[in-house]
Each structure stands twice: as C-alpha cells, then as structure tokens.
Amino acid sequence: MLCLQDAKSFAIVSAMNDTLINLEATLFCGQTFAWTKEGSTYEAVLGGRNITFEESDFSALVAEDTMLSHYFDMEWDYEAAETELSTLDPHLAMLIRQYRSIHILNQDPWEVLVSFLLSQNNNIQRIRGMYRTLSKTYGTEVDPGAFAFPRPSQLDCVSEAQFRALGMGFRAPYLVSAISQSHLLEFIGSLDYQAAKELLKSIRGVGEKVASCILLFGYHHMEAFPMDTWMQKVMKRYYPTKDETYFAPYAALAQQYLFHGERLGGRQ
DNA sequence: GGCCAGGCCCCAG
DNA sequence: CTGGGGCATGGC
Numbered sequence: 648m649l650c651l652q653d654a655k656s657f658a659i660v661s662a663m664n665d666t667l668i669n670l671e672a673t674l675f676c677g678q679t680f681a682w683t684k685e686g687s688t689y690e691a692v693l694g695g696r697n698i699t700f701e702e703s704d705f706s707a708l709v710a711e712d713t714m715l716s717h718y719f720d721m722e723w724d725y726e727a728a729e730t731e732l733s734t735l736d737p738h739l740a741m742l743i744r745q746y747r748s749i750h751i752l753n754q755d756p757w758e759v760l761v762s763f764l765l766s767q768n769n770n771i772q773r774i775r776g777m778y779r780t781l782s783k784t785y786g787t788e789v790d791p792g793a794f795a796f797p798r799p800s801q802l803d804c805v806s807e808a809q810f811r812a813l814g815m816g817f818r819a820p821y822l823v824s825a826i827s828q829s830h831l832l833e834f835i836g837s838l839d840y841q842a843a844k845e846l847l848k849s850i851r852g853v854g855e856k857v858a859s860c861i862l863l864f865g866y867h868h869m870e871a872f873p874m875d876t877w878m879q880k881v882m883k884r885y886y887p888t889k890d891e892t893y894f895a896p897y898a899a900l901a902q903q904y905l906f907h908g909e910r911l912g913g914r915q
Numbered sequence: 916g917g918c919c920a921g922g923c924c925c926c927a928g
Numbered sequence: 929c930t931g932g933g934g935c936a937t938g939g940c
Contacts, residue, residue, distance in 0.1 A: 816936030
C-alpha cells in the first residue's frame with residue numbers, strides 16, 4: 648500500500664500502524680542540528696540520553712519508547728494533512744510525492760531557542776558545528792564522546808567574550824540574553840500563538856522568523872510559517888499573490904516542503 | 916576574493 | 929513604519 652519506490656536517496660521508515668516518517672529529511676532539513684548519520688546509524692543526545700539506532704530498528708524503537716515517539720511526532724496525522732495540501736496545490740503535491748512524510752519534531756524549546764539564535768545569517772552546516780561546539784564545551788558528557796546540549800544553568804557564567812572566542816560571532820550577546828531570560832520558556836506553552844510570539848521577541852536576537860521557528864519546532868504550532876531568504880524566493884516565484892493563510896491550517900507543513908524543495912532543488 | 920548563509924538591531928528618513 | 933547598513937565567520 649505504501650509507495651517506497653518514491654524514496655530515492657532517502658529511506659522512508661514505516662512504523663507504528665503504518666505511520667511513515669522520512670527520517671533523512673526530517674532530521675537533516677534544518678529543524679534540528681543535534682543529529683549525525685553514519686551509514687544507516689543515527690545518533691544524538693536527547694533528554695540527557697545518548698540515542699543511537701539503525702534505520703531498520705526505528706519502528707521497534709519508537710514502539711517501546713514513548714518519549715522518542717513523542718519527539719518524532721508519531722501520533723500526529725501527517726497523511727491527512729499531506730492529502731489535503733496535495734489537493735490544494737499542485738506544486739506542493741509534487742514536493743510531497745518527492746519527499747513525503749517529513750515530520751515536525753517535538754524538540755526541547757531551550758535547544759530550539761539557541762539553535763535558531765545561531766541560525767541567523769548562517770548556513771545549516773555551520774549552525775550544526777556551532778551547536779556541537781557549545782555541547783562539547785559546556786554540555787554533560789553522557790557517554791564517551793557524546794555530549795548533551797548545555798542547560799541554561801550550565802551557561803550561567805559564560806560571558807559574551809567567551810562565546811565570541813568560540814566562534815559565535817555577533818550572536819554572542821544574543822546567547823547571553825537568552826540565558827538570562829530562559830525562564831520565559833516555561834510560560835510560552837500556555838499562551839496563544841500571537842502572545843507567545845510577542846513574548847519570545849522580547850528576547851534580544853529573537854525576531855519574527857526566529858520566534859516562528861521556536862513556536863513550530865519547540866511548541867508544535869502548525870500555523871507557524873517561518874519566512875527566511877529561501878522562503879522569500881519560493882513565495883515570489885510560486886505564490887506571488889498569496890501568503891501563509893493559503894495553506895491553513897497546515898502552513899508549517901507546507902513551509903517545510905517548500906523550504907526543503909527549494910534548498911535541494913536549487914543547488915544540490 | 917567577493918558573495919552568501921533558516922536575520923536582527925539600529926538608525927535615518 | 930519602512931529601508932538599508934552592519935554584523936562574525938567559513939565555504940564556495
């Protein structure tokens with residue numbers, strides 16, 4: 648019933664009642680910077696645990712681990728949303744056929760906040776490097792060579808100069824600000840989308856786009872529509888008279904496919 | 916060697 | 929409120 652031949656350079660894993668997930672696209676499309684992949688082995692530190700698994704073992708892994716099942720968002724009905732978006736728009740239909748079953752991860756909001764502070768005027772490969780630098784320098788080593796991303800308390804005493812010395816550049820003062828205001832993250836989940844976005848934007852270095860990413864990747868607000876340089880090109884070329892309301896209520900999912908398609912289609 | 920990268924801040928009009 | 933320069937750094 649499932650068209651695995653659509654998967655070309657990436658594998659679509661079937662798990663839990665035929666719920667699909669495109670692991671490769673989901674973990675390396677720029678919503679998280681925590682993962683490495685060697686061969687078919689994926690590895691990251693999540694919630695203080697070193698997670699290592701083979702692609703072929705993914706199904707069993709999420710079946711027995713509710714924390715990971717939630718992280719990979721295996722309960723949300725992606726198939727229904729993909730069907731609706733495909734019916735709505737032919738360009739999206741093509742991208743969804745090509746990259747189907749990209750999930751929106753449920754990540755730790757603090758990691759998302761820092762990750763996307765680092766993301767500005769930056770590229771995905773270097774963001775990943777900076778994320779790992781912070782982990783190795785300040786995070787807890789949970790297994791030999793495997794470092795957790797540092798908690799706010801582990802960064803309390805780090806100065807702007809120290810962050811600059813680690814290569815964080817002009818984002819260094821934003822990190823210092825985020826650490827001192829990390830307590831705000833506890834309230835974000837209880838606010839509606841707009842109120843949460845305004846509160847996040849009170850953190851120095853968090854603007855419209857970064858706030859959207861935090862609300863999407865940290866709080867699963869599927870109405871978010873992060874507008875970066877790639878998405879500006881996409882909207883100008885394919886949807887010059889439209890905005891995110893065209894994709895409602897699945898704007899975030901549409902955005903992921905459009906972003907992914909533009910990035911992979913453009914250069915390679 | 917410029918140009919660009921999942922932008923935001925700040926300041927001039 | 930809108931527009932544009934500046935910002936650190938590395939890869940191409």
